[in-house]
Amino acid sequence: MKKVTILLPAYNEEASFPVLEQCMQRVLKENPGYDWEFLMVNDGSADNTLQQMARLRQEDPAHWNYINLSRNYGKELAMMAGFDYATGDALIIMDFDMQHPVDVIPEMLKWWEEGYDDVYATRQGSTEKWFKRKTSQWYYKVLQMFTRVPIQQNTGDFRLLDRSCIEALRQMREVERNTKGMYSWIGFRKKGIYYQQQERQAGASKWSNRALLNLALNGIMAYTTAPLRLASILGVLISFCAFLYLIYIIVVTNLYGEPVAGYPTIMVTVLFLGGAQLICIGVIGEYLARVFNESKRRPGYFVSSYNGERNVKREDHEKQD
Ligand code: UDP
Numbered sequence: 001m002k003k004v005t006i007l008l009p010a011y012n013e014e015a016s017f018p019v020l021e022q023c024m025q026r027v028l029k030e031n032p033g034y035d036w037e038f039l040m041v042n043d044g045s046a047d048n049t050l051q052q053m054a055r056l057r058q059e060d061p062a063h064w065n066y067i068n069l070s071r072n073y074g075k076e077l078a079m080m081a082g083f084d085y086a087t088g089d090a091l092i093i094m095d096f097d098m099q100h101p102v103d104v105i106p107e108m109l110k111w112w113e114e115g116y117d118d119v120y121a122t123r124q125g126s127t128e129k130w131f132k133r134k135t136s137q138w139y140y141k142v143l144q145m146f147t148r149v150p151i152q153q154n155t156g157d158f159r160l161l162d163r164s165c166i167e168a169l170r171q172m173r174e175v176e177r178n179t180k181g182m183y184s185w186i187g188f189r190k191k192g193i194y195y196q197q198q199e200r201q202a203g204a205s206k207w208s209n210r211a212l213l214n215l216a217l218n219g220i221m222a223y224t225t226a227p228l229r230l231a232s233i234l235g236v237l238i239s240f241c242a243f244l245y246l247i248y249i250i251v252v253t254n255l256y257g258e259p260v261a262g263y264p265t266i267m268v269t270v271l272f273l274g275g276a277q278l279i280c281i282g283v284i285g286e287y288l289a290r291v292f293n294e295s296k297r298r299p300g301y302f303v304s305s306y307n308g309e310r311n312v313k314r315e316d317h318e319k320q321d
């Protein structure tokens with residue numbers, strides 16, 4: 001029997017457990033042809049999420065596994081931990097708050113059986129606020145302008161990945177991650193399906209606007225070095241304009257003389273050039289910061305326990321299978 005893992009990253013999700021349990025029971029009942037693993041990752045929650053996970057594991061050790069990370073690393077790294085520990089032939093990533101409906105799982109499995117490696121679910125009719133929806137639309141447009149790799153809009157982490165995709169993703173150890181970009185980058189046979197995003201049932205969203213902005217920036221920086229080129233293009237353009245302006249001044253001064261000292265023009269030029277330089281330095285700085293973080297070659301995360309056992313190294317875990 002083929003084994004499918006459902007990966008569930010969790011940060012302060014104690015309120016989501018009743019809904020989650022209900023949904024996973026449905027998955028078991030409605031898809032008996034598969035061996036199911038529910039792999040929860042506790043991403044440094046400050047509430048009772050860990051205790052709840054331990055309870056589920058105790059009640060049904062055949063299906064529930066949980067990783068306890070040593071602190072809050074963010075969803076991207078929590079998923080990376082999940083890729084490392086998942087034992088299934090395929091993996092479905094779902095949000096702990098069950099905003100991703102389990103109804104589409106049979107459809108995902110169907111396409112997987114037909115030979116697709118990455119069955120991604122695209123949101124249809126979002127319940128998000130207007131502002132969040134629009135900014136996300138614009139963001140995808142901008143991102144797509146910069147890169148040849150096709151990017152799926154309104155598509156998040158809700159997808160089924162074949163083992164081949166998981167192994168590919170596991171080799172990409174960067175710590176400044178934008179996993180959405182990685183799914184596209186690794187390629188493999190992709191199939192899109194649609195789903196209706198659910199309202200969050202319990203608890204609150206964990207994404208502050210700052211975290212979202214960070215994710216968005218990481219997306220661009222991880223995808224492309226085009227902004228670096230933008231800096232040079234901007235530089236050339238500004239120099240060119242300055243050159244035209246220089247000629248203009250020479251001509252005008254020779255024809256009409258210089259009546260007033262050129263204070264305004266100097267100010268405008270200085271401010272404009274100063275701004276342009278700051279932008280360019282900022283762009284370079286963003287990349288440098290990423291190089292700096294990656295060059296430390298730190299592991300993306302530390303696990304403090306796996307299924308309640310401490311000191312489990314990834315290698316030990318792999319030997320168990
Ligand atoms: N999450 C996580 N670590 C974090 C923040 C979020 O593992 O630091 C998980 C969270 O528990 C949930 C998923 O990421 O399973 C999506 O988070 P959330 O529902 O808060 O985001 P939203 O749906 O509002 O975009």
Ligand code: MG
Nearest residue numbers: 095097099200
């Ligand atoms: Mg959510």
